[in-house]
Amino acid sequence: MNIYVRTNKFTAGPSAFVTQEDLLALRGARLLGVNPPVRDFAFMDLWSKPLGLLYLLQSLRAENSVALLDCVWEARAGLKTYGRQKTAKHEIEKPAPYAAVRRRYFHFGPAREEIAAKLAKMEAPDVILVTSVMTYWYLGVKWIIELLREIFPAAKIVLGGVYASLCPEHAARLGADYVVRGRAEPAAPYPAMDLYGAIDYGVSMTSFGCPFSCGYCASGILWPRYRRRSLAEALDEIGHQTALGARDVAFYDDALLLGKEEFFYPLCRELRARYGGGLRLHTPNGLHVRQIDGRCAQTLAESNFKTIRLSLESIDPKIARESSGKVAREEYAAAVKNLRAAGYAPEDCETYILAGLPGQDIQSVKDTINFVWDNGGVPKLAEFSPIPGTPLFEAPAQKLPALRSEPLLQNNSVYCSYFSRDITPEELQELKDMTKRRAL
Numbered sequence: 001m002n003i004y005v006r007t008n009k010f011t012a013g014p015s016a017f018v019t020q021e022d023l024l025a026l027r028g029a030r031l032l033g034v035n036p037p038v039r040d041f042a043f044m045d046l047w048s049k050p051l052g053l054l055y056l057l058q059s060l061r062a063e064n065s066v067a068l069l070d071c072v073w074e075a076r077a078g079l080k081t082y083g084r085q086k087t088a089k090h091e092i093e094k095p096a097p098y099a100a101v102r103r104r105y106f107h108f109g110p111a112r113e114e115i116a117a118k119l120a121k122m123e124a125p126d127v128i129l130v131t132s133v134m135t136y137w138y139l140g141v142k143w144i145i146e147l148l149r150e151i152f153p154a155a156k157i158v159l160g161g162v163y164a165s166l167c168p169e170h171a172a173r174l175g176a177d178y179v180v181r182g183r184a185e186p187a188a189p190y191p192a193m194d195l196y197g198a199i200d201y202g203v204s205m206t207s208f209g210c211p212f213s214c215g216y217c218a219s220g221i222l223w224p225r226y227r228r229r230s231l232a233e234a235l236d237e238i239g240h241q242t243a244l245g246a247r248d249v250a251f252y253d254d255a256l257l258l259g260k261e262e263f264f265y266p267l268c269r270e271l272r273a274r275y276g277g278g279l280r281l282h283t284p285n286g287l288h289v290r291q292i293d294g295r296c297a298q299t300l301a302e303s304n305f306k307t308i309r310l311s312l313e314s315i316d317p318k319i320a321r322e323s324s325g326k327v328a329r330e331e332y333a334a335a336v337k338n339l340r341a342a343g344y345a346p347e348d349c350e351t352y353i354l355a356g357l358p359g360q361d362i363q364s365v366k367d368t369i370n371f372v373w374d375n376g377g378v379p380k381l382a383e384f385s386p387i388p389g390t391p392l393f394e395a396p397a398q399k400l401p402a403l404r405s406e407p408l409l410q411n412n413s414v415y416c417s418y419f420s421r422d423i424t425p426e427e428l429q430e431l432k433d434m435t436k437r438r439a440l
């Protein structure tokens with residue numbers, strides 16, 4: 001008898017799809033959450049934690065036993081700045097679609113034997129919840145599902161996460177028993193970070209979604225409704241993680257500064273009162289520069305925000321329209337001026353610039369890079385990735401129909417230079433070089 005499900009989806013369901021609500025009905029089960037290894041040309045731990053999975057495990061632990069296997073965390077290979085870790089990797093053969101790419105391809109995570117040995121020591125789970133992130137990382141997901149299937153043949157495997165949400169039909173062919181369809185806000189007040197033991201950094205989402213709708217961004221698909229959490233909820237989430245040892249906190253918000261008077265300033269005030277200068281804060285997602293006036297810049301500095309990323313995208317008006325017109329040249333210049341006046345150095349003002357958008361003129365990328373240098377920031381290239389379901393997916397998919405069926409082609413590291421051919425690898429390298437040093 002299956003004692004751990006209230007819904008009949010798991011006992012009888014011929015359907016490959018379930019919802020978060022179905023998962024929340026689990027009772028009396030041994031659950032194992034799994035964050036797969038990453039397979040890609042490059043990977044960097046920008047305070048990367050499988051936040052959705054951790055919220056879900058927290059929601060389920062009152063009625064079930066929960067455990068975690070985070071393959072990225074298992075491959076930690078030495079502390080970097082602000083609590084982040086290097087991730088061990090080994091080179092692997094490139095999958096066929098990347099045969100022509102002149103770059104090395106890696107498995108970021110422990111080797112098979114290491115993971116297998118770790119899993120073999122665990123009590124066999126009833127249900128395994130596998131998460132996923134980038135669509136073009138699905139080979140790491142497939143790899144771990146195959147291994148889990150081998151070691152725990154009786155367990156039901158459920159695949160969720162960003163890739164599963166964006167490419168459900170593709171995800172349904174990866175070998176899991178069920179795929180989570182549709183998205184829902186977390187049902188827990190904070191993520192189950194204690195499953196890592198002591199932690200160096202915490203992560204927080206004070207809001208879900210974004211009120212803008214940029215043509216290349218999946219935020220509106222993943223979070224159809226923009227909602228700000230309450231100040232008490234945000235502080236509770238952070239407090240839970242500082243109690244576990246976190247001295248750094250990264251915000252995953254898409255729109256942290258929106259409504260800053262009502263939320264961000266009170267949050268910073270409270271964090272200063274509680275932690276003094278003892279907590280370092282980071283915003284790996286770009287901040288909306290229109291919001292960074294003098295007071296905002298001062299608040300960021302006084303509140304110990306150490307890592308700031310600015311969203312500029314492009315000074316080309318055509319491209320800026322695709323970016324919801326979030327920022328004008330003057331606003332960017334003013335924001336950097338305010339940040340510099342608050343004590344931030346140019347290298348603290350790293351600025352995202354988009355490259356490889358459909359129809360984008362390479363000269364406009366160069367102009368934007370120079371504009372950032374001229375205004376005292378440091379440019380950082382963000383290569384376009386065509387994400388299924390976004391408005392800017394259709395044109396590339398008409399040009400390259402295989403984009404619809406092969407997520408590997410959506411990889412931002414190689415899409416524009418190898419598959420769309422909008423930029424040659426040499427041109428892309430030239431742009432990257434321009435972001436590394438100021439042209440004389």
Ligand code: SF4
Pocket residue numbers: 210211212213214217218219220254255323324326
């Ligand atoms: S502002 Fe940022 S998060 Fe919001 S839709 Fe645009 S790119 Fe996405």
